[in-house]
Amino acid sequence: MDRLNQAYGAGTMRDRPTFIRVRAAAAYHAAVDLISSVIGAVRTGTPHARRITESGAWGARYPAFVGVGFHVVLGGTGWLVGRGGTTTALRAGDVVLAPFGSEHGLSHAPRPLGALPMAPMSGEPPAAGPSDFDFLCGCYRLDRGRAHEFLRHLPDVVVIPRDEDGQARLRLLTALLDDDVSEDRPGGGASRAALLDLILVHALRRWQERSGEWPAVADPRIAAALHAIHDGPERAWTVQRLSGVAGMSRTAFVRRFTAAVGKPPMAYVTGWRLVCAARLLRETRDPLAAIARRVGYATESAFGGAFRREFGVAPGRFRADMDLAR
Structure with missing residues (x-):
């Protein structure tokens, strides 16, 4: 059991109850x-938002894209149509x-x-006057990379x-986002991303x-390892160290981690490091060498290749593309 403290650079752990408490706390933080x-x-993508109103007989098909998106129904009633022919009433x-x-x-x-018909991609403002269906759309489009692994545990489309209890909060967020997209103001890109984040957090919490929990969080041993990875992408992680955090043998840990998360431990570590790097490239002007160190790469060349x-x-081209998209 000393491997948990070795992974975090602490002293020797001698009593199992302490280990269990530490692991339980890590599992909670992972959740x-x-x-x-x-x-x-998803913040490595480009934020988009738009308010739409519809009246009479109407319909729109939203094609598949790489990223995450949502619609918030502001008023009226309508229907969600899924790929398998499923329909769900909306209010x-x-x-x-x-x-x-x-x-x-x-x-x-x-x-x-x-x-x-395909949904128009233009940013036309909603028509003035009453409508039968009023909704706000938002998304992060990932021109590079892919959505987070855990989103794959959700259904294709969720209502x-x-x-x-949460209506007042949701109304405030949607009102702020609607106001933000209706006028081109200084700082609009930053405020839009922040509001998209908050609405997505609201939706994911409610789901x-x-x-219930995602499979990885439901398993406290795997959750403890995930929390350690998320909390310290710069650490020199190995399967041995992560299995120590989880309090498992290497073989059992790799098997259970892969089953819960969908990829082996070190592949997940690499993916998370690069997600963190992409976010730093988008949100900071830190030199590439500094970003490489912050996400666990000893050299800029190793970071660049990964x-x-x-x-x-x-990485430099990714940052330039993100700057142009703002």
Whole structure:
């Protein structure tokens, strides 16, 4: 059991109850920070938001994309149309979440998805006057990389029903986002991203409360390892050290981690380091060598090679592309 303290640079641990308490605390923090890690990953994309109003007979199909998106129903009633022909009634206060950008549609009535016209991508403001259906769309589009692993544990499209306890908070967030997208103001890119983050956090929390934990967080040993990875991407992680954090043998740890998370431990470590690097490239002007060290790479060249394999471009080009997209 000394491996847990070795992984964190602490002294020898002698009593098992202490180890269990430490691991339980790490599992709790993993549950808390999992949504934060998801938001951190999607923030490497470009934020978009738009308010739309519809009246009469209407429908729109939203094609698949790489990223995460949502619709918040502000007023009226309508229908969500899924890829398999499923339909779900929508009302004011409902949130439609597309965790990894799956194709779906919205309509005034249940209709086949293929019969719906493609949603216009223009940023036209909503028409003035009353409407039958009023909603706010938001998304992060990932031009490079892919959505967070844990979003794959969610259904293609999720309807999070109106929550009376959270309605005041959701109304405030949507009002702020609507105001932000209706006028081009200084700092709009930063405020839009922050508001998208908060609405996504609200939706993911509500889904988690209704549906239970993600498999990785439900397993306290794997959750402890995840918390350690998320908390310290710069650490010199190995399977041996992570299995020590989890209090398991290497073989059992690799098997259970891969089953819960969807990829082996060190592949997940690499992916998380590069997600953190992409966020730093987008949000800071730190030199590439400094970013490399902050995410666990000893040299800028090793970091650059790993980043190119994950995102398809060099870190400097990724930063330049993000600057142009703002």
